[in-house]
Amino acid sequence: xxxxxxxxxxxxxxxxxxxxxxxxxxxxxxxxxxxxxxxxxxxxxxxxxxxxxxxxxxxxxxxxxxxxxxxxxxxxxxxxxxxxxxxxxxxxxxxxxxxxxxxxxxxxxxxxxxxxxxxxxxxxxxxxxxxxxxxxxxxxxxxxxxxxxxxxxxxxxxxxxxxxxxxxxxxxxxxxxxxxxxxxxxxxxxxxxxxxxxxxxxxxxxxxxxxxxxxxxxxxxxxxxxxxxxxxxxxxxxxxxxxxxxxxxxxxxxxxxxxxxxxxxxxxxxxxxxxxxxxxxxxxxxxxxxxxxxxxxxxxxxxxxxxxxxxxxxxxxxxxxxxxxxxxxxxxxxxxxxxxxxxxxxxxxxxxxxxxxxxxxxxxxxxxxxxxxxxxx
Amino acid sequence: xxxxxxxxxxxxxxxxxxxxxxxxxxxxxxxxxxxxxxxxxxxxxxxxxxxxxxxxxxxxxxxxxxxxxxxxxxxxxxxxxxxxxxxxxxxxxxxxxxxxxxxxxxxxxxxxxxxxxxxxxxxxxxxxxxxxxxxxxxxxxxxxxxxxxxxxxxxxxxxxxxxxxxxxxxxxxxxxxxxxxxxxxxxxxxxxxxxxxxxxxxxxxxxxxxxxxxxxxxxxxxxxxxxxxxxxxxxxxxxxxxxxxxxxxxxxxxxxxxxxxxxxxxxxxxxxxx
Ligand SMILES: Cc1ncc(C[n+]2csc(CCOP(=O)(O)OP(=O)(O)O)c2C)c(N)n1
Ligand code: SF4
Numbered sequence: 093x094x095x096x097x098x099x100x101x102x103x104x105x106x107x108x109x110x111x112x113x114x115x116x117x118x119x120x121x122x123x124x125x126x127x128x129x130x131x132x133x134x135x136x137x138x139x140x141x142x143x144x145x146x147x148x149x150x151x152x153x154x155x156x157x158x159x160x161x162x163x164x165x166x167x168x169x170x171x172x173x174x175x176x177x178x179x180x181x182x183x184x185x186x187x188x189x190x191x192x193x194x195x196x197x198x199x200x201x202x203x204x205x206x207x208x209x210x211x212x213x214x215x216x217x218x219x220x221x222x223x224x225x226x227x228x229x230x231x232x233x234x235x236x237x238x239x240x241x242x243x244x245x246x247x248x249x250x251x252x253x254x255x256x257x258x259x260x261x262x263x264x265x266x267x268x269x270x271x272x273x274x275x276x277x278x279x280x281x282x283x284x285x286x287x288x289x290x291x292x293x294x295x296x297x298x299x300x301x302x303x304x305x306x307x308x309x310x311x312x313x314x315x316x317x318x319x320x321x322x323x324x325x326x327x328x329x330x331x332x333x334x335x336x337x338x339x340x341x342x343x344x345x346x347x348x349x350x351x352x353x354x355x356x357x358x359x360x361x362x363x364x365x366x367x368x369x370x371x372x373x374x375x376x377x378x379x380x381x382x383x384x385x386x387x388x389x390x391x392x393x394x395x396x397x398x399x400x401x402x403x404x405x406x407x408x409x410x411x412x413x414x415x416x417x418x419x420x421x422x423x424x425x426x427x428x429x430x431x432x433x434x435x436x437x438x439x440x441x442x443x444x445x446x447x448x449x450x451x452x453x454x455x456x457x458x459x460x461x462x463x464x465x466x467x468x469x
Numbered sequence: 470x471x472x473x474x475x476x477x478x479x480x481x482x483x484x485x486x487x488x489x490x491x492x493x494x495x496x497x498x499x500x501x502x503x504x505x506x507x508x509x510x511x512x513x514x515x516x517x518x519x520x521x522x523x524x525x526x527x528x529x530x531x532x533x534x535x536x537x538x539x540x541x542x543x544x545x546x547x548x549x550x551x552x553x554x555x556x557x558x559x560x561x562x563x564x565x566x567x568x569x570x571x572x573x574x575x576x577x578x579x580x581x582x583x584x585x586x587x588x589x590x591x592x593x594x595x596x597x598x599x600x601x602x603x604x605x606x607x608x609x610x611x612x613x614x615x616x617x618x619x620x621x622x623x624x625x626x627x628x629x630x631x632x633x634x635x636x637x638x639x640x641x642x643x644x645x646x647x648x649x650x651x652x653x654x655x656x657x658x659x660x661x662x663x664x665x666x667x668x669x670x671x672x673x674x675x676x677x678x679x680x681x682x683x684x685x686x687x688x689x690x691x692x693x694x695x696x697x698x699x700x701x702x703x704x705x706x707x708x709x710x711x712x713x714x715x716x717x718x719x720x721x722x723x724x725x726x727x728x729x730x731x732x733x734x735x736x737x738x739x740x741x742x743x
Binding site (some may be wrong): 184 | 512514528529533535536538539542546547548549550551552554557574575578734735737738
């Protein structure tokens with residue numbers, strides 16, 4: 093029987109990680125993400141896993157990448173400034189194709205900003221924070237239940253596509269406590285990275301499987317020898333200057349995700365059928381929005397809600413379809429309009445898009461969103 | 470020419486290597502491979518990690534489990550690898566800039582944890598790969614592209630730093646004593662804890678040309694002249710030690726090793742659960 097608990101979002105992420113097979117966590121404390129590290133410091137040893145508090149965030153992600161290369165499912169967690177520090181090594185994990193989950197519980201920025209206040213100001217950092225081209229997969233939970241479930245999904249995607257996957261929580265989602273139904277082990281899918289079947293002597297570490305563009309991955313210590321580098325490399329993992337090899341590598345990093353976009357993209361629609369006003373929001377803001385949408389419906393206004401659950405890949409096709417039937421799209425966001433641009437791109441002129449931004453450290457009140465609806469309805 | 474055992478550890482397919490002819494890094498790679506071969510290490514269970522720099526290109530040429538990471542961060546990648554799978558022998562190679570500038574914080578913390586990794590620092594007193602900029606080990610008065618009037622920043626003594634921070638085995642030699650380099654790396658690998666083997670080497674291309682040591686041999690001769698053994702140095706006055714390189718085993722002690730401690734912690738945590 094599934095168990096019911098009353099948990100904080102950050103605890104649900106930590107427990108979701110364990111449910112997803114995580115046995116390694118390394119990180120550096122920072123508000124509002126620290127409870128993830130604290131929970132895992134307690135829980136991981138109980139299952140024979142490892143927790144290590146590193147000297148900084150750079151060490152936090154690097155040790156997790158090292159652990160993943162040595163065969164463990166690994167995670168690190170941080171907030172704003174710590175996420176900035178992790179970017180260089182995040183790039184290495186994309187380039188070297190190392191599965192890894194990175195959690196960023198967003199707080200207000202830039203810089204040290206607002207340690208205990210909510211924001212959604214890191215969404216573009218999650219997409220483009222590291223230098224260079226790669227595809228990003230990022231999930232934005234909106235409830236404690238989702239903190240648990242999307243962390244499992246993040247591990248599954250990172251193992252399947254051999255790359256870092258990001259959980260973009262916000263301070264409100266990370267710190268709020270609510271009921272969660274903990275699914276029984278075995279009732280959800282756990283994906284493990286593809287292992288090589290070739291003889292160690294014939295192993296070509298970056299030779300992609302044509303069926304999915306993902307090369308099988310050996311672990312250090314399991315009988316295979318291979319080279320891992322952040323330099324652009326050929327199929328053997330060795331640095332290359334050969335234009336065709338460079339292009340093949342970089343394009344494959346993008347393609348391996350784009351090809352399976354449909355499997356990855358998640359979103360949720362409420363009252364979409366007859367909506368004339370569409371609210372697009374994610375994370376904690378989706379909670380206020382949904383309440384506003386319900387209140388608007390009670391007043392007879394035809395309002396719907398579209399919630400991207402994967403911020404990357406962005407559910408643009410799905411949003412475009414819905415947007416083509418509405419008169420206006422409203423994007424309430426806890427930043428000065430970062431995802432607004434993505435929404436505009438996706439909607440592609442099918443409807444006017446209006447942004448509503450809040451950057452004072454507070455969460456939108458449902459009444460704020462309701463008045464935005466009433467202004468346009 | 471390396472012996473067959475050593476040759477077996479090389480990825481000769483990837484030669485020619487990128488090092489300048491006569492660079493000291495090759496001497497150290499050879500010593501490292503002799504150490505691994507003579508200890509009977511298995512390639513599949515040996516990890517060679519590095520950061521970024523000329524020295525850090527070494528793992529690419531070694532036929533083992535190798536990882537070339539980001540500048541200054543190799544020790545933290547290595548920490549994750551060792552903690553994830555304690556059965557692996559983990560050796561970390563890095564340059565002086567990699568180790569003591571950008572990676573200085575990771576270096577002292579690896580020493581403090583006393584995690585069972587052997588760090589081989591290839592100290593050429595300069596940034597070779599990026600074209601001869603000053604490093605935290607460039608001697609005062611030496612010239613570098615970013616010290617055109619001579620360096621004024623006092624250099625680190627990496628061995629003293631490592632010993633003070635908690636490393637349990639610390640030794641230094643120069644490329645003029647390749648047998649010692651091999652012996653110290655062997656002892657470092659055998660030590661259950663964090664070991665630092667500092668190898669004074671040369672970058673004749675970047676440091677040498679600007680500091681009256683343009684040929685590899687000038688550098689080797691200089692290392693021979695200025696090396697003093699620890700035993701001798703202990704009896705010398707500070708003024709006499711000026712400009713000398715103290716070689717030998719500078720620290721050899723026992724302290725609890727990090728991964729062993731962690732595995733014990735797991736037992737305690739599980740005991741409480743049971
Ligand atoms: C974050 C970052 N900063 C700077 C560099 C540029 N860089 C590459 S190697 C290097 C220094 C190399 O010097 P050292 O570690 O002493 O090794 P050597 O090349 O002398 O063997 C620097 C500054 C980089 N790759 N990454
Ligand atoms: S630049 Fe200096 S350190 Fe780099 S390979 Fe040449 S001699 Fe060696």
